[in-house]
Amino acid sequence: MMVTLIVIMAILIVMNGWQYYSRKKTKQHINEISDKLTNIIEQQTAEKVLLQTDQEAIQLLLIQINLMLDNNQKVFADYAKTKDSLRKMIANMSHDLKTPLTVILGYVEKIKLDKTMAKDEKEIVILRLHEKVMSLVSLINQSFDLVKLESDDYLMPLSKVSLNEICRKNVLEFYDLLVSKGFQVEIDIPERNFYILGNEEAINRVLSNLISNAIRYGNDGGVLGLTLRGDGETIAVEVWDKGKGIAEVHQDRVFERLYTLDDARNPQFQGSGLGLSISKRLTEAMNGTLHVSSQPFEKTTFTCRFKQMTY
Template sequence: MKNKRLYEYLLGQLVDVLSAMILTYITVEIGKLILNYILKGISGIAYEAIFNIRYLSFGGYTNTLVGLFLFCTFYLLKTYKKSKSLVAIINETEIMANGNLDRVIQVESNGDIKNLAKNINNISKQLKEITLEERKSQQTKSDLITNVSHDLRTPLTSIMGYLELIDTDQYKDEVVLRYYVNIAYEKSKALNLLINDLFELTKMQNNTINLHKVNINLVDLLGQVVAYFEYQFKSANMKSRTNFSDDKLIVNADAGKLVRAIENLLSNAIKYGEDGYYVDVVTKKEGDMSVVQVINYGQSISPIDLPYIFDRFYRIEKSRNSNIGGSGLGLAITKNIIELHGGNISAYSDEVRTIFEVKLPIN
């Protein structure tokens, strides 16, 4: 391919040279004919004298100089457009090299010069996209470090504070001591949960997690998880309702991971749907996909927050109060679990209800 391109380029150069030579020859011959025609009007000795002076005295030198001048003129005219385009490419690439990747090379030439400009524009576009992605990735890493540092520091500070009170005997009696110990224990559990969630999410996003898939009846699995959550619903003064389709929704999935995803959705529905009293779990079949909807009727999600709710550490509740907003990893983990199973998850919210919809391929 490279040799073919080289041969085509050399052939193009040869064509330009031959074209200039042919034009030079034709011009010289036409010039001779015109000059001869003019001189024929002069008779006798004057004609012979002028003819000898022009073609004998100066002879070969004159023809050579005239031919060389004409050849150079025609060759430059022939290659002017290519040269102009090449200079334009050089000028534009110098600007791009200084960091301005928004430049687009515009050339009037065709063939290899046009392809060269097109390829440079494509490289510049890809480099710009890579640069933007790197900046976005760097910002994401910075945000992740900030969020992790904050969420780890908060419970750790509480644990250290209460343990310091215990260590310095700053408590009235055993009841207060047990109270301090209990707070430190609960904070340590929250800290452990956050670390485990972060570790699991990282493994999922790096594709280093192993799934143990088996055929699962999705309706039966949902019924078991909802039944398991009855205590949480009662504690929140809420009630679950199920509307399962008659379709036999068999999916090939890792049961443990899928249960984790469903639990996250139900926990989220309880946390933000407490005002609505009910949480509905609905299943249906759409083509070759099984659909699961978890619906709550409480606090709606604003259109501003909706596109980001599956991002790591994104909280609708902006105060970062872990008692209200959670760790910020639950929905991100859920999304990764669903996508690892070849499905997808989406969310819809209005003033009446909020729907989290999961689609998984039927086996």
């Protein structure tokens, strides 16, 4: 009986000792984790919390903590990128709003201060004032459109559409302007119909932006073309010109919001820097891609590529 009691007491002492040791070790691990987390937060480093332990609960805790740190680092990186983009956008928007507003103010002051202005001259000034106001309204509307396209909850209704007819329609809408500017127009649209899952209004806007862009910057080349072709499972729509083109250093950035080439600041071009950004977002909303390739004064091509529907 006495032996049994002694054995039980020994077991209890060992168990208590083991529990004390485990609690002490757990507390030590938690303190180490706390110190490392404090250091990571204060130093704003991309480190992970690493700790050798055979305690399963601590191992699971470390996994969750490191997953949280990974997520936080991504959030901080996205925040920094968004902050930088917002800063650039505000700077560019300020420039693009300031310029027409300054011109508008100049026209208003001219009408207000020049009491001897002839009626014909006043009508011309009012007409120019109206054009500038409409240009400013268009810029603001495009900015709102781009914000809407970039929102997470934006959904575009898609249906089966024929690219052939849409391409012909858009070329015809610009044909008189192209002829008046002396462009040679080269169109290659096959008789066979090509179908995609898309949105006709969105495709019209993309093509309108690309053709307008080609007219604006490709005038020196005197040629504008539109090509529709099938590439196996995909369909490509190419709008091209033989103008001054886009230098390689700019090609990766032309789709950024409010990014314009230096000469686009010239009033002759009337560019907002939003058309290509909107076109790219619309194309991507239809599960397509939009790319540019350019050899100055040889050929500059904007290519929209979509998955072909065969049913």
